[in-house]
Amino acid sequence: MKKLLALLLAFAMIFAMAACGSQPAAGGDTAEKTWEDELGTKGLLRVGMAADYPPYESYDANGNVVGLDPDFAELMADYLGVELEIVPMSFDTIVSAVAAGTVDMGLSCFSYTEERAAAVLFTDTYMTSTQVCFASTQHGINSLEDLKGGLVAAGNGTTGYYLMEELAPTYGYDYQTSEIAIMAEALKAGTLQAGITEQCVADSYIAANPGDFKIIANDMTVEEIKAIANFNSPKLVEKINEFLADFVGSEAYDELLVKWFEQELE
Numbered sequence: 560m561k562k563l564l565a566l567l568l569a570f571a572m573i574f575a576m577a578a579c580g581s582q583p584a585a586g587g588d589t590a591e592k593t594w595e596d597e598l599g600t601k602g603l604l605r606v607g608m609a610a611d612y613p614p615y616e617s618y619d620a621n622g623n624v625v626g627l628d629p630d631f632a633e634l635m636a637d638y639l640g641v642e643l644e645i646v647p648m649s650f651d652t653i654v655s656a657v658a659a660g661t662v663d664m665g666l667s668c669f670s671y672t673e674e675r676a677a678a679v680l681f682t683d684t685y686m687t688s689t690q691v692c693f694a695s696t697q698h699g700i701n702s703l704e705d706l707k708g709g710l711v712a713a714g715n716g717t718t719g720y721y722l723m724e725e726l727a728p729t730y731g732y733d734y735q736t737s738e739i740a741i742m743a744e745a746l747k748a749g750t751l752q753a754g755i756t757e758q759c760v761a762d763s764y765i766a767a768n769p770g771d772f773k774i775i776a777n778d779m780t781v782e783e784i785k786a787i788a789n790f791n792s793p794k795l796v797e798k799i800n801e802f803l804a805d806f807v808g809s810e811a812y813d814e815l816l817v818k819w820f821e822q823e824l825e
Contacts, residue, residue: 592794593794594639594792594794594795594797594798596794597663597789597791597792597793597794597795598641598663598795599660599661599662599663602641602642603641603643603644604632604635604636604639604641604642604643604644604663604664605644605646605662605663605664606632606643606644606645606646606662606663606664606666607646607648607652607653607656607657607661607662607664607665607666607667608624608628608629608632608645608646608647608648608653608665608666608667609647609648609649609650609653609667610624610647611650611738611740612626612650612667612668612714612739612757612760613626613739613763613764614626614627614759614760614763614819614820615628615667615668615757615759615760615819616628616629616667616668624645624647626819627816627818627819627820628666628667628668629645630815630818630819631666631685631815632645632664632666634802634806635666635786635799635802638798638801638802639798639802646661646662649715650667650714650715650716650717651714651715651716653665653667653669653787654675654678654679654787655678657678657679657787657788657789658678658679658789658790660789660791663788663792663795664786664787664788664792664795664799665679665786665787665788666786666787668688668757668760668784669681669784669786669787670688670718670782670784670785671684671782671783671785672718675787679787679788679789679790680787680788680789680790680792680793680796681785681786681787681788681796682785682786682787682788682796682799682800682803683785683799683800683803683804683807684783684784684785684803684807685784685786685803685807686784686807686816687781687782687783687784688757688758688759688781688782688784689757689758689777689778689779689780689781689782690718690719690722690755690756690757690758690779690780690782691755691756691757691758691761691774691776691777691778691779692711692753692754692755692774692775692776692779693746693753693754693756693761693764693765693772693773693774693775694746694753694754694772694773694775695746695771695772695773696770696772696773697747697749697771698752700752700753700775701775702775703726703730703775703776704730705752705775706730706731706752706753707730707731707732708731708732709732709752709753710732710733710734710735710750710751710752711723711727711732711733711734711735711752711753711754711755712734712735712736712737712742712745712751712753712754712755713734713736713737713754713755713756714736714738714739714756715736717756717757718780718782719755719756719757720736722755722779722780723755732752732753737751737754739754739760739764742754742756743764743768743772746771746772747768747771753775755779757782758777759819759820761774762820766821786799
């Protein structure tokens with residue numbers, strides 16, 4: 560009987576300790592985390608970008624990062640009421656930098672993919688786009704079929720790269736990674752037969768180099784472009800989505816697209 564009583568008392572003490580442990584300490588911090596708390600530095604939004612992808616982002620003559628995404632990031636920061644710091648980095652390192660908390664967000668023409676969604680959070684869509692294949696006008700490349708035995712390039716870590724890799728067995732070309740500026744020069748020289756990139760990027764190079772380039776395959780994919788954030792930043796994503804709900808489709812949004820894409824919007 561004494562043993563049974565001792566055992567019951569022991570269980571009672573365990574349950575009492577567990578109950579005490581589940582209660583917040585008096586005067587403790589029980590406030591829910593806010594989007595401001597999710598920023599790495601208070602009052603500062605740090606955004607990773609790959610500044611080699613005009614018209615989305617590139618360097619101007621003074622070394623400033625300019626383009627649609629920098630303007631978009633500035634508007635996001637204004638909406639949040641914080642300062643903006645653009646952190647230039649290579650495209651294929653942005654997802655890991657966001658996942659590690661090195662930067663608060665990534666904004667660099669990111670298409671949604673399930674692979675990326677396994678590492679970071681995505682905001683709502685701020686525009687849609689397509690991948691295209693473009694080539695020089697001087698070397699007899701007029702279609703994907705003409706690429707057999709040739710060399711094709713796309714940016715490392717881009718959806719264009721995975722598309723290029725997927726199509727290689729069908730069209731019989733070799734492929735490699737390349738930055739878009741290097742890709743364009745190689746196309747002119749004939750050492751590269753084609754490049755796969757985002758529609759507006761190809762259009763930008765075609766407009767800047769009249770008669771040098773042409774698109775040989777349109778609408779190869781349809782993609783939703785979004786910003787990315789750390790898994791520990793759901794409140795920040797919610798706040799950015801509030802901004803997007805007001806901004807996307809507005810007159811100011813249309814003006815931003817016209818500014819960087821020089822296109823008439825229907």
